[in-house]
Amino acid sequence: MATISDLPEDVLVELLSLLPARDLLRACRLVCSQWRDVVDLATLWKRKCQREGFYVQSLDRSIADWKVFYLLCKLKRNLIKNPRAEENFTHWxxxxxxxxxxxxxxxxxxxxxxxxxxxxxxxxxxxxxxxxxxxxxxxxxxxxxxxxxxxxxxxxxxxxxxxxxxxxxxxxxxxxxxxxxxxxxxxxxxxxxxxxxxxxxxxxxxxxxxxxxxxxxxxxxxxxxxxxxxxxxxxxxxxxxxxxxxxxxxxxxxxxxxxx
The missing domain is CATH 2.60.120.260 (Galactose-binding domain-like)
Incomplete structure (x- = not known):
């Protein structure tokens, strides 16, 4: 009986790229050595970048670690709280x-x-x-x-x-x-x-x-x-x-x- 582990690597990459990063790193990567290797693939994280709009083709050659690139893009936001005085002086x-x-x-x-x-x-x-x-x-x-x-x-x-x-x-x-x-x-x-x-x-x-x-x-x-x-x-x-x-x-x- 065929299982998900029997899927070709490119199909498994496509499926796993649909999952949240937290699940990939904390759960999927621990399932077996095959899933660990797939989760560690640059192609999986590059695919996630493409799915979520973080991918820019001109950056291809300058990105050494697509996983870190994805995680930083996902985290990126303004770390200053109440920057526009909308909450009086709260957080300052x-x-x-x-x-x-x-x-x-x-x-x-x-x-x-x-x-x-x-x-x-x-x-x-x-x-x-x-x-x-x-x-x-x-x-x-x-x-x-x-x-x-x-x-x-x-x-x-x-x-x-x-x-x-x-x-x-x-x-x-x-x-x-x-x-x-x-x-x-x-x-x-x-x-x-x-x-x-x-x-x-x-x-x-x-x-x-x-x-x-x-x-x-x-x-x-x-x-x-x-x-x-x-x-x-x-x-x-x-x-x-x-x-x-x-x-x-x-x-x-x-x-x-x-x-x-």
Missing amino acids: KLDQNGGDMWKIEDLPGPLGKELPDSEVHKYFVTSFGPCFKSQLITLQEEGYWNELMDEKRPEIVVKDWYAARFDCGCRYELRVRLLSENYIVLEEFCPEPVVIEQWSDAMWREISHTFSNYPAGVRYIWFQHGGQDTQFWAGWYGIRVTNSSITIGPQTLKANEDTI
């Missing part, structure tokens, strides 16, 4: 809350401009004293296991949006750290502060940075941004920030590019 630690303190306003705000992303409706705004807020991301809690971070070193992409209001100058600062289990700084992105003069165009600008080939041992990512106005006016005339993001994904050919 207010490290400094100077002047009249942090505030949330609706776009475009007084003497401001709309953000290019029409899905963003709110932003955080600083005052005349230093205002900084941060988040600490625990990678294991987000599904990124230690061996993955140490051996594959997936790209960590940081993005943030900032803007001034037309009638007041302000200062913007960003600091992102990759931390070890003991909170030792393994790598840091800390660009020079951006100072925007009074009577600017009030346009929203994006800053981005990609961490790649960083040291082994990264267990946390610490993100902090903020600033203040440069004319010390009472109220909320300082830098505006929103739509922050940290994503982790497969290596690409565009690593180590910073844009401001």
